[in-house]
Amino acid sequence: EEAEMSRRVRETNMPLRLSQDEIVAHDDWRKWAEGFGDLPPLEGWLGAPLVSRSGSNLGLIRLSSKIDGSFTEKDEAILVQLAQLSSVAIENAGLYERQRRIAETLQRSLLPRRLPTIDHVAIAARYVPGAAGAQVGGDWYDVIELPGGNVGLALGDVVGRGIGAASVMGQLRTGLRAYAIEGNSPGAVLDSLDRLIDRLGIEPMTTVLYMLYQPATHELQYSIAGHLPPLLILPNGQSQYLQDGRSLPLGVAPGDPHPVASTTIEPGTVILLYTDGLVERRDASIEDRLDELKSVAESGPSEPGVLCDRILGAMASDTAADDIALIALKSQPAAERAERVNIVKTGPTTLEEIDLK
Numbered sequence: 231e232e233a234e235m236s237r238r239v240r241e242t243n244m245p246l247r248l249s250q251d252e253i254v255a256h257d258d259w260r261k262w263a264e265g266f267g268d269l270p271p272l273e274g275w276l277g278a279p280l281v282s283r284s285g286s287n288l289g290l291i292r293l294s295s296k297i298d299g300s301f302t303e304k305d306e307a308i309l310v311q312l313a314q315l316s317s318v319a320i321e322n323a324g325l326y327e328r329q330r331r332i333a334e335t336l337q338r339s340l341l342p343r344r345l346p347t348i349d350h351v352a353i354a355a356r357y358v359p360g361a362a363g364a365q366v367g368g369d370w371y372d373v374i375e376l377p378g379g380n381v382g383l384a385l386g387d388v389v390g391r392g393i394g395a396a397s398v399m400g401q402l403r404t405g406l407r408a409y410a411i412e413g414n415s416p417g418a419v420l421d422s423l424d425r426l427i428d429r430l431g432i433e434p435m436t437t438v439l440y441m442l443y444q445p446a447t448h449e450l451q452y453s454i455a456g457h458l459p460p461l462l463i464l465p466n467g468q469s470q471y472l473q474d475g476r477s478l479p480l481g482v483a484p485g486d487p488h489p490v491a492s493t494t495i496e497p498g499t500v501i502l503l504y505t506d507g508l509v510e511r512r513d514a515s516i517e518d519r520l521d522e523l524k525s526v527a528e529s530g531p532s533e534p535g536v537l538c539d540r541i542l543g544a545m546a547s548d549t550a551a552d553d554i555a556l557i558a559l560k561s562q563p564a565a566e567r568a569e570r571v572n573i574v575k576t577g578p579t580t581l582e583e584i585d586l587k
Contacts, residue, residue, distance in 0.1 A: 234258040239277040239290045245310050248275045249300045274300040278313035282321050291316065346375040350445035350562050354534035358546060358554040368395030369505045369555040370403050374410050379445055382410040383557055385457065385503040386438040398432055406440065416440045416453035417490035420480065428484035435481035439503055448561055451492045455480050458506055463527050465498035500532055501559045507552035508545050534558035
């Protein structure tokens with residue numbers, strides 16, 4: 231039960247300093263002090279309110295049982311100053327957390343809620359937010375069902391963090407989907423997206439990777455604007471990065487064309503796309519981390535969902551500051567059933583699976 235002196239500090243937003251004699255002389259204060267049982271006398275009590283910028287009470291700091299006598303005016307002045315500094319820190323922490331929740335809600339609302347069912351492919355996607363205390367980033371992904379049974383795979387990362395990055399991410403994802411549905415090549419899609427960024431005056435640059443896969447012919451076309459290379463995991467277990475079709479990030483040189491590369495893959499090949507949060511660490515070079523990803527992918531299962539889980543378990547740290555987006559697509563012969571799985575990691579150690587079959 232809250233002591234009467236604490237309640238008075240919170241209700242008045244004024245400090246309160248009491249000597250032991252004043253505590254004994256007040257019935258409510260004495261009863262509270264007697265609740266300490268056989269402990270020595272309190273030797274006074276001192277409390278200072280925690281007050282927000284708007285004047286509302288956030289709590290209090292209270293002290294009792296000073297070792298060398300009763301609390302003094304100097305003690306009160308020091309505690310009041312500490313309470314003022316603490317009030318600012320507490321309020322700023324609350325504002326930061328509210329902004330983070332808004333940005334994360336915005337980001338999740340702009341990511342696909344489910345993946346499309348497309349013949350002859352199995353697809354899995356993962357999104358892992360950064361560790362607690364990190365601002366929400368601009369990682370995003372999309373899987374687009376195109377005419378003729380074709381599939382568009384998009385993955386991007388907006389430079390910057392917070393609500394601004396999340397809102398830009400939403401604009402780019404919407405724009406890319408619109409250009410892709412028109413049937414444009416990957417290079418033309420990124421050309422149009424680059425022009426959109428220039429016209430809208432979007433300042434943060436963004437890395438984007440867009441792929442067009444044709445299950446009927448197993449042809450893969452792709453264009454990479456400043457993004458990390460996608461990884462092909464072959465049916466024999468070997469893997470290779472796709473290094474062609476590269477250009478500068480979007481927003482850096484509007485008007486420069488984005489080249490397109492193409493290759494034909496075998497049925498059973500897995501295409502893996504990922505953002506830099508998966509492989510970038512301060513204590514390791516990017517080359518070593520890419521080699522590690524390659525090794526994990528080669529030793530992992532071929533089912534996209536299970537493979538993504540294995541990669542995240544081996545590569546992603548619970549303390550990583552950056553978000554992670556991951557897509558895996560497996561090409562299948564016509565006789566095999568397509569699968570669609572969308573799993574979002576909602577916490578540092580918990581995976582929540584959404585069955586969309």
